[in-house]
Amino acid sequence: MSSNKGRILLVDDDASLLRLLSIRLQGEGHNVICAESAEQALKLLRKDTPDLIISDLRMPGADGLALFDDVVREFPGLPVIIMTAHGTIADAVDATQRGVHGFITKPVDHEALRSSIERALAVSHVARDDNWRRDIISRSxxxxxxxxxxxxxxxxxxxxxxxxxxxxxxxxxxxxxxxxxxxxxxxxxxxxxxxxxxxxxxxxxxxxxxxxxxxxxxxxxxxxxxxxxxxxxxxxxxxxxxxxxxxxxxxxxxxxxxxxxxxxxxxxxxxxxxxxxxxxxxxxxxxxxxxxxxxxxxxxxxxLPALNERAEDIPLIARYLLKQSAERHNVDVSRFADDAMQLLSTAPWPGNVRQLVNVVEQCVALTHTPVVGVHLVEQALSESAGIFPTLTEARDAFERQYLVKVLKMAEGNVTRAAELAGRNRTDMHKLLKKHDLNASDMRLEESE
CATH class of the missing domain: 3.40.50.300 (P-loop containing nucleotide triphosphate hydrolases)
Known part of the structure:
Protein backbone atom coordinates (compact mmCIF):
# COMPACT_ATOMS: atom_id res chain seq x y z
CA MET A 1 0.00 0.00 0.00
CA SER A 2 1.08 3.57 -0.66
CA SER A 3 2.43 5.59 2.23
CA ASN A 4 0.68 8.72 0.93
CA LYS A 5 -2.84 7.98 2.18
CA GLY A 6 -4.95 11.08 2.52
CA ARG A 7 -8.37 12.71 2.57
CA ILE A 8 -9.96 12.81 -0.90
CA LEU A 9 -13.02 14.77 -2.05
CA LEU A 10 -14.83 13.02 -4.94
CA VAL A 11 -17.13 15.19 -7.07
CA ASP A 12 -19.46 13.66 -9.70
CA ASP A 13 -23.15 13.96 -10.55
CA ASP A 14 -23.25 10.18 -11.17
CA ALA A 15 -24.19 8.77 -7.73
CA SER A 16 -23.38 5.16 -8.69
CA LEU A 17 -19.88 6.07 -9.88
CA LEU A 18 -19.32 8.07 -6.71
CA ARG A 19 -20.26 5.06 -4.63
CA LEU A 20 -18.05 2.68 -6.65
CA LEU A 21 -14.96 4.92 -6.57
CA SER A 22 -15.49 5.71 -2.91
CA ILE A 23 -15.55 2.00 -1.99
CA ARG A 24 -12.39 1.31 -4.02
CA LEU A 25 -10.43 4.24 -2.59
CA GLN A 26 -11.55 3.55 0.98
CA GLY A 27 -10.41 -0.03 0.45
CA GLU A 28 -6.94 1.33 -0.29
CA GLY A 29 -6.86 3.28 2.96
CA HIS A 30 -8.02 6.72 1.83
CA ASN A 31 -10.52 8.84 3.73
CA VAL A 32 -13.17 9.74 1.11
CA ILE A 33 -15.93 12.33 1.14
CA CYS A 34 -18.38 12.82 -1.75
CA ALA A 35 -20.21 15.68 -3.45
CA GLU A 36 -22.65 15.53 -6.37
CA SER A 37 -22.01 19.08 -7.64
CA ALA A 38 -19.34 21.77 -7.68
CA GLU A 39 -21.51 23.93 -5.42
CA GLN A 40 -21.80 21.16 -2.80
CA ALA A 41 -18.06 20.49 -3.10
CA LEU A 42 -17.22 24.13 -2.26
CA LYS A 43 -19.42 24.01 0.84
CA LEU A 44 -17.59 20.89 2.03
CA LEU A 45 -14.19 22.43 1.22
CA ARG A 46 -14.91 25.49 3.34
CA LYS A 47 -15.68 23.27 6.33
CA ASP A 48 -12.68 20.96 6.07
CA THR A 49 -9.99 21.10 3.35
CA PRO A 50 -9.01 17.67 1.95
CA ASP A 51 -5.62 16.66 0.53
CA LEU A 52 -6.94 16.12 -3.00
CA ILE A 53 -10.01 16.72 -5.18
CA ILE A 54 -11.08 14.31 -7.94
CA SER A 55 -13.85 15.89 -9.99
CA ASP A 56 -15.89 15.06 -13.08
CA LEU A 57 -15.49 17.58 -15.91
CA ARG A 58 -19.05 17.72 -17.23
CA MET A 59 -21.65 18.37 -14.51
CA PRO A 60 -24.90 20.33 -14.31
CA GLY A 61 -24.22 23.87 -13.13
CA ALA A 62 -20.54 24.66 -12.58
CA ASP A 63 -18.27 22.14 -14.31
CA GLY A 64 -14.99 20.64 -13.10
CA LEU A 65 -12.80 23.45 -14.49
CA ALA A 66 -15.03 26.10 -12.90
CA LEU A 67 -14.63 24.24 -9.60
CA PHE A 68 -10.87 24.17 -10.17
CA ASP A 69 -10.81 27.96 -10.70
CA ASP A 70 -12.62 28.43 -7.37
CA VAL A 71 -10.15 26.05 -5.67
CA VAL A 72 -7.16 28.01 -7.02
CA ARG A 73 -8.59 31.25 -5.60
CA GLU A 74 -9.58 29.90 -2.19
CA PHE A 75 -7.27 26.92 -1.63
CA PRO A 76 -3.99 27.54 -3.53
CA GLY A 77 -1.78 24.48 -3.80
CA LEU A 78 -4.63 21.98 -3.37
CA PRO A 79 -4.25 19.48 -6.27
CA VAL A 80 -7.20 18.66 -8.53
CA ILE A 81 -7.61 15.62 -10.82
CA ILE A 82 -10.25 15.91 -13.56
CA MET A 83 -12.24 12.89 -14.89
CA THR A 84 -14.37 12.87 -18.01
CA ALA A 85 -16.11 10.49 -20.37
CA HIS A 86 -16.01 13.22 -22.99
CA GLY A 87 -12.25 13.70 -22.94
CA THR A 88 -10.52 15.30 -25.89
CA ILE A 89 -6.96 16.41 -26.43
CA ALA A 90 -8.17 20.01 -26.27
CA ASP A 91 -9.76 19.39 -22.85
CA ALA A 92 -6.57 17.83 -21.52
CA VAL A 93 -4.35 20.63 -22.84
CA ASP A 94 -6.67 23.31 -21.45
CA ALA A 95 -6.86 21.57 -18.07
CA THR A 96 -3.12 21.06 -17.68
CA GLN A 97 -2.26 24.56 -18.88
CA ARG A 98 -4.58 25.96 -16.22
CA GLY A 99 -2.75 23.94 -13.58
CA VAL A 100 -4.97 20.88 -13.11
CA HIS A 101 -2.77 18.17 -11.62
CA GLY A 102 -4.12 15.19 -13.60
CA PHE A 103 -6.59 14.32 -16.34
CA ILE A 104 -8.27 10.85 -16.33
CA THR A 105 -10.71 9.54 -18.94
CA LYS A 106 -13.74 7.35 -18.20
CA PRO A 107 -14.17 4.46 -17.89
CA VAL A 108 -11.54 4.96 -15.21
CA ASP A 109 -8.38 2.89 -15.46
CA HIS A 110 -7.82 2.24 -11.76
CA GLU A 111 -4.06 1.80 -12.08
CA ALA A 112 -3.77 5.16 -13.86
CA LEU A 113 -5.99 6.77 -11.22
CA ARG A 114 -3.93 5.22 -8.40
CA SER A 115 -0.70 6.60 -9.89
CA SER A 116 -2.24 10.07 -10.32
CA ILE A 117 -3.52 10.02 -6.74
CA GLU A 118 -0.10 9.05 -5.34
CA ARG A 119 1.62 11.86 -7.27
CA ALA A 120 -1.03 14.39 -6.27
CA LEU A 121 -0.92 13.46 -2.57
CA ALA A 122 2.87 13.78 -2.57
CA VAL A 123 2.41 17.31 -3.95
CA SER A 124 -0.37 18.10 -1.46
CA HIS A 125 1.76 17.08 1.50
CA VAL A 126 4.52 19.44 0.34
CA ALA A 127 1.97 22.23 -0.17
CA ARG A 128 0.69 21.88 3.39
CA ASP A 129 4.26 22.40 4.58
CA ASP A 130 5.18 26.00 3.78
CA ASN A 131 8.84 25.10 4.16
CA TRP A 132 9.24 25.31 0.35
CA ARG A 133 8.70 29.10 0.48
CA ARG A 134 10.40 29.73 3.82
CA ASP A 135 12.88 32.31 2.47
CA ILE A 136 10.23 34.53 0.88
CA ILE A 137 8.68 36.81 3.51
CA SER A 138 5.46 38.34 2.23
CA ARG A 139 1.81 39.08 2.81
CA SER A 140 1.17 41.24 -0.27
CA LEU A 304 9.21 39.52 -9.30
CA PRO A 305 7.86 42.95 -8.31
CA ALA A 306 10.13 45.69 -7.03
CA LEU A 307 10.06 46.26 -3.26
CA ASN A 308 8.20 49.57 -3.64
CA GLU A 309 5.44 47.65 -5.45
CA ARG A 310 4.89 45.50 -2.36
CA ALA A 311 5.23 48.18 0.32
CA GLU A 312 3.04 46.26 2.76
CA ASP A 313 5.82 43.66 2.96
CA ILE A 314 8.51 46.11 4.10
CA PRO A 315 7.69 46.05 7.86
CA LEU A 316 7.38 42.26 7.76
CA ILE A 317 10.74 41.81 6.00
CA ALA A 318 12.46 44.45 8.13
CA ARG A 319 11.39 42.76 11.40
CA TYR A 320 12.46 39.37 10.07
CA LEU A 321 15.87 40.70 9.00
CA LEU A 322 16.32 42.52 12.31
CA LYS A 323 15.68 39.34 14.27
CA GLN A 324 18.01 37.30 12.04
CA SER A 325 20.80 39.88 12.21
CA ALA A 326 20.50 40.37 15.97
CA GLU A 327 20.77 36.62 16.56
CA ARG A 328 23.68 36.27 14.14
CA HIS A 329 25.67 39.08 15.77
CA ASN A 330 24.46 38.34 19.32
CA VAL A 331 23.18 41.90 19.75
CA ASP A 332 20.34 42.90 22.09
CA VAL A 333 18.05 44.72 19.64
CA SER A 334 14.38 43.87 19.40
CA ARG A 335 12.53 46.36 17.19
CA PHE A 336 12.43 49.56 15.14
CA ALA A 337 10.96 52.71 16.66
CA ASP A 338 7.63 53.68 15.10
CA ASP A 339 9.06 56.66 13.18
CA ALA A 340 11.99 54.50 12.04
CA MET A 341 9.61 51.88 10.66
CA GLN A 342 7.56 54.61 8.98
CA LEU A 343 10.71 55.84 7.25
CA LEU A 344 11.59 52.31 6.11
CA SER A 345 8.06 51.79 4.78
CA THR A 346 8.08 54.96 2.67
CA ALA A 347 11.66 54.88 1.34
CA PRO A 348 12.02 54.39 -2.46
CA TRP A 349 14.32 51.30 -2.27
CA PRO A 350 16.03 51.44 -5.67
CA GLY A 351 18.16 48.45 -4.59
CA ASN A 352 15.07 46.46 -3.54
CA VAL A 353 15.34 43.74 -0.87
CA ARG A 354 19.14 43.60 -1.19
CA GLN A 355 19.31 47.27 -0.14
CA LEU A 356 16.91 46.66 2.77
CA VAL A 357 19.18 43.84 3.97
CA ASN A 358 22.16 46.22 3.94
CA VAL A 359 20.26 48.95 5.79
CA VAL A 360 19.08 46.58 8.54
CA GLU A 361 22.59 45.08 8.89
CA GLN A 362 24.07 48.56 9.36
CA CYS A 363 21.41 49.52 11.92
CA VAL A 364 22.11 46.38 13.95
CA ALA A 365 25.86 46.97 13.77
CA LEU A 366 25.63 50.57 15.02
CA THR A 367 22.76 50.57 17.51
CA HIS A 368 23.47 50.92 21.25
CA THR A 369 19.88 50.37 22.36
CA PRO A 370 17.26 47.59 21.99
CA VAL A 371 15.17 49.92 19.80
CA VAL A 372 16.54 51.16 16.45
CA GLY A 373 15.84 54.88 16.18
CA VAL A 374 14.93 56.94 13.14
CA HIS A 375 18.30 58.75 12.97
CA LEU A 376 20.13 55.44 12.56
CA VAL A 377 17.77 54.44 9.74
CA GLU A 378 18.26 57.85 8.08
CA GLN A 379 22.03 57.39 8.21
CA ALA A 380 21.87 53.84 6.80
CA LEU A 381 19.50 54.90 4.02
CA SER A 382 21.73 57.82 3.10
CA GLU A 383 24.82 55.64 2.91
CA SER A 384 23.01 52.96 0.91
CA ALA A 385 21.71 55.44 -1.67
CA GLY A 386 24.64 54.40 -3.83
CA ILE A 387 24.02 50.77 -2.90
CA PHE A 388 26.91 48.40 -3.45
CA PRO A 389 26.39 46.98 -6.95
CA THR A 390 26.33 43.37 -8.02
CA LEU A 391 29.37 42.11 -9.93
CA THR A 392 27.40 42.28 -13.20
CA GLU A 393 26.31 45.87 -12.51
CA ALA A 394 29.85 46.89 -11.54
CA ARG A 395 31.28 45.24 -14.65
CA ASP A 396 28.74 47.01 -16.90
CA ALA A 397 29.49 50.37 -15.28
CA PHE A 398 33.24 49.89 -15.71
CA GLU A 399 32.77 48.73 -19.31
CA ARG A 400 30.78 51.86 -20.16
CA GLN A 401 33.32 54.18 -18.51
CA TYR A 402 36.13 52.38 -20.34
CA LEU A 403 34.37 52.74 -23.71
CA VAL A 404 33.78 56.46 -23.16
CA LYS A 405 37.46 56.93 -22.29
CA VAL A 406 38.78 54.93 -25.24
CA LEU A 407 36.45 56.72 -27.67
CA LYS A 408 37.69 60.08 -26.40
CA MET A 409 41.29 58.91 -26.83
CA ALA A 410 40.43 57.88 -30.42
CA GLU A 411 38.54 61.17 -30.99
CA GLY A 412 35.39 59.26 -31.87
CA ASN A 413 37.06 57.00 -34.45
CA VAL A 414 35.52 53.57 -33.89
CA THR A 415 38.22 51.66 -35.80
CA ARG A 416 40.98 53.32 -33.77
CA ALA A 417 39.03 52.79 -30.52
CA ALA A 418 38.65 49.09 -31.35
CA GLU A 419 42.42 48.81 -31.91
CA LEU A 420 43.13 50.49 -28.56
CA ALA A 421 40.68 48.13 -26.81
CA GLY A 422 42.06 45.03 -28.52
CA ARG A 423 38.66 44.22 -30.10
CA ASN A 424 37.50 44.03 -33.70
CA ARG A 425 35.30 46.76 -35.19
CA THR A 426 32.13 44.60 -35.15
CA ASP A 427 32.54 43.84 -31.42
CA MET A 428 33.13 47.51 -30.72
CA HIS A 429 29.90 48.53 -32.46
CA LYS A 430 27.99 45.90 -30.45
CA LEU A 431 29.46 47.22 -27.20
CA LEU A 432 28.58 50.80 -28.13
CA LYS A 433 25.02 49.73 -28.90
CA LYS A 434 24.78 47.79 -25.62
CA HIS A 435 25.72 50.92 -23.63
CA ASP A 436 23.79 53.36 -25.86
CA LEU A 437 26.94 55.25 -26.81
CA ASN A 438 27.38 57.28 -29.99
CA ALA A 439 30.93 57.73 -31.32
CA SER A 440 29.97 61.00 -33.00
CA ASP A 441 29.11 62.48 -29.59
CA MET A 442 32.74 61.97 -28.59
CA ARG A 443 33.97 63.82 -31.69
CA LEU A 444 31.69 66.75 -30.94
CA GLU A 445 32.79 66.78 -27.31
CA GLU A 446 36.45 66.87 -28.33
CA SER A 447 35.92 69.66 -30.85
CA GLU A 448 34.14 71.97 -28.40
Missing part, protein backbone atom coordinates in the same frame (compact mmCIF):
# COMPACT_ATOMS: atom_id res chain seq x y z
CA UNK A 141 -1.44 39.94 -2.73
CA UNK A 142 0.91 40.41 -5.71
CA UNK A 143 3.60 38.15 -4.18
CA UNK A 144 1.08 35.61 -2.88
CA UNK A 145 -0.36 35.31 -6.38
CA UNK A 146 3.17 34.91 -7.77
CA UNK A 147 3.90 32.15 -5.24
CA UNK A 148 0.68 30.34 -6.19
CA UNK A 149 1.85 30.38 -9.81
CA UNK A 150 5.36 29.29 -8.77
CA UNK A 151 3.98 26.35 -6.81
CA UNK A 152 1.84 25.13 -9.69
CA UNK A 153 4.72 25.54 -12.15
CA UNK A 154 7.03 23.63 -9.79
CA UNK A 155 4.96 20.48 -10.31
CA UNK A 156 5.49 20.57 -14.07
CA UNK A 157 8.95 19.87 -15.38
CA UNK A 158 9.15 22.97 -17.59
CA UNK A 159 11.80 25.68 -17.92
CA UNK A 160 11.11 28.88 -16.01
CA UNK A 161 12.48 32.39 -16.65
CA UNK A 162 12.44 34.63 -13.57
CA UNK A 163 12.59 38.34 -14.36
CA UNK A 164 12.79 41.40 -12.15
CA UNK A 165 15.08 44.21 -11.09
CA UNK A 166 18.35 43.52 -9.29
CA UNK A 167 17.89 42.72 -5.62
CA UNK A 168 14.29 41.47 -5.86
CA UNK A 169 15.17 37.88 -4.85
CA UNK A 170 15.22 35.91 -8.09
CA UNK A 171 17.46 33.16 -6.70
CA UNK A 172 15.25 32.82 -3.61
CA UNK A 173 12.26 32.20 -5.88
CA UNK A 174 14.25 29.67 -7.92
CA UNK A 175 15.20 27.77 -4.75
CA UNK A 176 11.56 27.81 -3.62
CA UNK A 177 10.43 26.34 -6.94
CA UNK A 178 13.05 23.60 -6.59
CA UNK A 179 11.93 22.77 -3.02
CA UNK A 180 8.29 22.53 -4.16
CA UNK A 181 9.12 20.30 -7.13
CA UNK A 182 9.46 16.52 -7.47
CA UNK A 183 13.21 17.18 -7.89
CA UNK A 184 13.53 18.59 -4.35
CA UNK A 185 15.58 15.63 -3.06
CA UNK A 186 18.25 16.20 -5.72
CA UNK A 187 20.79 19.05 -6.10
CA UNK A 188 20.03 22.72 -6.66
CA UNK A 189 23.05 24.22 -8.43
CA UNK A 190 23.34 27.97 -9.13
CA UNK A 191 25.73 29.88 -11.38
CA UNK A 192 25.92 33.57 -12.27
CA UNK A 193 26.57 33.67 -16.01
CA UNK A 194 27.69 37.30 -15.82
CA UNK A 195 30.23 36.82 -13.02
CA UNK A 196 32.45 34.17 -14.65
CA UNK A 197 34.95 34.98 -17.43
CA UNK A 198 33.77 33.83 -20.84
CA UNK A 199 36.66 31.38 -21.29
CA UNK A 200 35.78 29.62 -18.00
CA UNK A 201 31.98 29.64 -18.24
CA UNK A 202 31.81 26.87 -20.85
CA UNK A 203 33.99 24.59 -18.72
CA UNK A 204 31.97 25.39 -15.57
CA UNK A 205 28.69 24.49 -17.25
CA UNK A 206 29.62 21.56 -19.46
CA UNK A 207 32.81 20.28 -17.79
CA UNK A 208 36.14 19.51 -19.44
CA UNK A 209 38.39 16.57 -20.13
CA UNK A 210 41.81 16.25 -18.56
CA UNK A 211 44.33 18.18 -20.67
CA UNK A 212 41.60 20.04 -22.61
CA UNK A 213 43.47 23.32 -22.02
CA UNK A 214 46.34 24.70 -19.97
CA UNK A 215 45.57 24.11 -16.31
CA UNK A 216 43.06 21.29 -16.94
CA UNK A 217 45.04 18.83 -14.80
CA UNK A 218 42.00 16.65 -14.08
CA UNK A 219 38.59 15.91 -15.53
CA UNK A 220 35.85 18.34 -14.40
CA UNK A 221 32.24 17.10 -14.47
CA UNK A 222 30.62 20.52 -14.88
CA UNK A 223 27.44 21.89 -13.35
CA UNK A 224 25.01 20.11 -15.70
CA UNK A 225 26.26 16.74 -14.48
CA UNK A 226 26.50 17.91 -10.86
CA UNK A 227 22.84 18.96 -11.00
CA UNK A 228 21.72 15.56 -12.35
CA UNK A 229 18.01 14.92 -11.59
CA UNK A 230 17.89 18.30 -9.85
CA UNK A 231 17.68 21.97 -10.84
CA UNK A 232 20.28 24.17 -12.55
CA UNK A 233 19.76 27.89 -11.92
CA UNK A 234 21.33 30.12 -14.58
CA UNK A 235 21.41 33.62 -13.08
CA UNK A 236 21.94 36.63 -15.36
CA UNK A 237 21.35 34.45 -18.43
CA UNK A 238 21.17 37.64 -20.51
CA UNK A 239 24.94 38.04 -20.10
CA UNK A 240 25.78 34.63 -21.61
CA UNK A 241 28.04 34.94 -24.71
CA UNK A 242 26.39 34.06 -28.03
CA UNK A 243 28.57 31.04 -28.80
CA UNK A 244 27.65 29.52 -25.42
CA UNK A 245 23.99 30.27 -26.07
CA UNK A 246 24.26 27.99 -29.12
CA UNK A 247 25.82 25.19 -27.05
CA UNK A 248 23.23 25.61 -24.26
CA UNK A 249 20.36 25.44 -26.77
CA UNK A 250 21.77 22.25 -28.28
CA UNK A 251 22.16 20.70 -24.81
CA UNK A 252 18.54 21.50 -23.91
CA UNK A 253 17.21 20.19 -27.23
CA UNK A 254 19.23 16.96 -27.22
CA UNK A 255 19.33 16.48 -23.43
CA UNK A 256 23.01 15.73 -23.81
CA UNK A 257 26.26 17.59 -23.16
CA UNK A 258 29.82 17.18 -24.40
CA UNK A 259 32.60 18.44 -22.08
CA UNK A 260 35.28 20.74 -23.49
CA UNK A 261 38.04 18.69 -25.14
CA UNK A 262 36.08 15.42 -24.95
CA UNK A 263 34.56 13.22 -27.65
CA UNK A 264 32.19 11.64 -25.14
CA UNK A 265 28.60 12.81 -24.59
CA UNK A 266 26.58 12.50 -21.38
CA UNK A 267 22.81 12.34 -20.98
CA UNK A 268 21.42 15.05 -18.71
CA UNK A 269 18.25 15.12 -16.62
CA UNK A 270 18.08 18.68 -15.32
CA UNK A 271 15.37 21.28 -14.85
CA UNK A 272 16.48 24.76 -15.97
CA UNK A 273 15.45 27.91 -14.12
CA UNK A 274 17.06 31.05 -15.48
CA UNK A 275 16.91 34.68 -14.39
CA UNK A 276 17.82 38.11 -15.66
CA UNK A 277 17.35 41.78 -14.84
CA UNK A 278 17.98 42.71 -18.49
CA UNK A 279 15.34 43.34 -21.15
CA UNK A 280 15.85 40.08 -23.08
CA UNK A 281 13.45 41.07 -25.88
CA UNK A 282 15.53 44.17 -26.53
CA UNK A 283 18.70 42.06 -26.42
CA UNK A 284 17.14 39.75 -29.06
CA UNK A 285 16.37 42.73 -31.30
CA UNK A 286 19.99 43.86 -30.97
CA UNK A 287 21.30 40.39 -31.84
CA UNK A 288 22.75 39.81 -28.37
CA UNK A 289 20.44 36.97 -27.38
CA UNK A 290 19.14 34.08 -29.47
CA UNK A 291 15.39 34.04 -30.02
CA UNK A 292 15.22 30.21 -30.17
CA UNK A 293 17.01 29.94 -26.80
CA UNK A 294 14.70 32.56 -25.28
CA UNK A 295 11.60 30.53 -26.16
CA UNK A 296 13.25 27.35 -24.89
CA UNK A 297 14.00 28.99 -21.51
CA UNK A 298 10.83 31.08 -21.23
CA UNK A 299 8.19 28.33 -21.19
CA UNK A 300 6.83 30.07 -18.08
CA UNK A 301 7.78 33.61 -17.04
CA UNK A 302 7.54 34.67 -13.40
CA UNK A 303 8.12 38.37 -12.75
Missing amino acids: PVVEQLLEQAYRVAQRDVSVLVTGASGTGKELLARAIHRASPRRDHPFIAINCGAIPENLLESELFGHAKGAFTGAVAEHAGLFRQADKGTLFLDEIGDMPLHLQVKLLRALQERQIRPVGSSKTYDIDVRIISATHRDIKQAMQEGQFREDLYYRLNVVNLH
